[in-house]
Amino acid sequence: MTQMMIETRNLTKKYRGTRAVDALNLAIPQGEIYGFLGPNGAGKTTTIRMLLGLIKPDSGIVQLFGQDLKRDRIKILRRVGSLVEYPSYYGHLNAVENLETLRHILNVPRSRIDEVLGTVGLTKDAKRAVKGYSLGMKQRLGIAAALLGSPELLILDEPTNGLDPSGILEIRELIKKMPKEQGITVLVSSHLLSEIEQMASSVGIVNQGRMIFQDSMPNLQRKAGSEIHIALSDAEAGMITAREQGCFPRLDQGKLVFKGIDNGQIARLVSALVDARHSIYRVEERRKSLEDLFLTMTGSGTSEAEVSELQAATGAPRAAGLRKEAAQ
Numbered sequence: 001m002t003q004m005m006i007e008t009r010n011l012t013k014k015y016r017g018t019r020a021v022d023a024l025n026l027a028i029p030q031g032e033i034y035g036f037l038g039p040n041g042a043g044k045t046t047t048i049r050m051l052l053g054l055i056k057p058d059s060g061i062v063q064l065f066g067q068d069l070k071r072d073r074i075k076i077l078r079r080v081g082s083l084v085e086y087p088s089y090y091g092h093l094n095a096v097e098n099l100e101t102l103r104h105i106l107n108v109p110r111s112r113i114d115e116v117l118g119t120v121g122l123t124k125d126a127k128r129a130v131k132g133y134s135l136g137m138k139q140r141l142g143i144a145a146a147l148l149g150s151p152e153l154l155i156l157d158e159p160t161n162g163l164d165p166s167g168i169l170e171i172r173e174l175i176k177k178m179p180k181e182q183g184i185t186v187l188v189s190s191h192l193l194s195e196i197e198q199m200a201s202s203v204g205i206v207n208q209g210r211m212i213f214q215d216s217m218p219n220l221q222r223k224a225g226s227e228i229h230i231a232l233s234d235a236e237a238g239m240i241t242a243r244e245q246g247c248f249p250r251l252d253q254g255k256l257v258f259k260g261i262d263n264g265q266i267a268r269l270v271s272a273l274v275d276a277r278h279s280i281y282r283v284e285e286r287r288k289s290l291e292d293l294f295l296t297m298t299g300s301g302t303s304e305a306e307v308s309e310l311q312a313a314t315g316a317p318r319a320a321g322l323r324k325e326a327a328q
């Protein structure tokens with residue numbers, strides 16, 4: 001059976017009577033890149049702080065590597081690397097010198113510094129003062145520091161926040177190689193679905209402290225649903241041919257749009273349209289973008305009916321006040 005690297009049960013934290021994290025059940029198996037997604041204020045950082053033992057839950061359980069965090073906190077956390085908010089450095093020191101202090105605390109060999117700087121692509125700049133680093137380089141140095149103790153689990157809170165596109169790409173590529181090349185399970189939080197979509201193998205979406213979706217990324221994409229759009233010479237006449245084939249499209253800007261149609265039906269339909277002397281310009285699959293899905297789930301600009309339809313489709317529980325907060 002796959003080991004759970006992180007598991008929480010009914011994890012709850014209140015601030016002044018408001019539940020920042022509300023009965024959260026996280027389940028993160030070994031080898032995953034788990035995208036922890038939610039709009040600003042959803043409770044991601046509060047959850048991460050509880051996972052790292054930085055704050056105490058009001059109720060609920062945190063288990064890392066199958067062990068209760070309350071029992072053997074120091075020993076368990078030695079197996080975890082983390083980057084929460086912006087890391088702080090001595091600007092006048094170089095990367096090696098900055099990591100040296102931490103190396104002593106962790107009691108790891110000197111060679112580990114070269115290894116982690118190599119992993120994050122900072123070997124060339126290792127002897128430059130950190131104050132001259134870009135924000136992306138500083139974040140990569142933060143990840144190097146998190147990797148220094150050879151963790152089995154890496155927890156990164158919004159590591160791409162504030163970075164430019166090339167900085168974002170570097171961090172993303174770095175995270176993507178963690179499970180395969182380093183055998184490390186990763187939890188990475190973000191408020192951007194597009195970010196998570198490009199690196200995560202599974203995803204948990206939180207809003208107002210509650211989990212509204214948790215599954216594999218392919219399942220999220222599948223549940224987002226797809227449509228087939230057919231552009232042809234005479235869409236109205238094409239509708240009649242489609243109906244004769246038992247398909248019932250809608251008409252959208254001169255195109256026939258089909259939901260829930262399989263490959264066999266598409267093949268028969270196209271062949272019937274060609275037989276009926278239609279010119280077919282394009283047949284394309286369009287997925288509801290995950291960005292749309294995320295916005296719908298977190299409740300911005302969509303109708304009550306749409307939210308219900310989506311939650312039914314994704315099997316997500318209904319969160320109290322789900323639609324109050326707009327996604328960022």
Ligand SMILES: Nc1ncnc2c1ncn2[C@@H]1O[C@H](COP(=O)(O)OP(=O)(O)OP(=O)(O)O)[C@@H](O)[C@H]1O
Pocket residue numbers: 015016020038039040041042043044045046047191
């Ligand atoms: N120390 C604190 N005192 C009071 N309220 C807090 C504290 N920390 C967090 N909160 C509140 O808890 C809620 C969740 O905040 P949290 O920082 O966990 O969200 P987040 O998903 O990480 O958002 P962001 O992406 O903006 O960091 C917010 O309403 C926040 O204002």
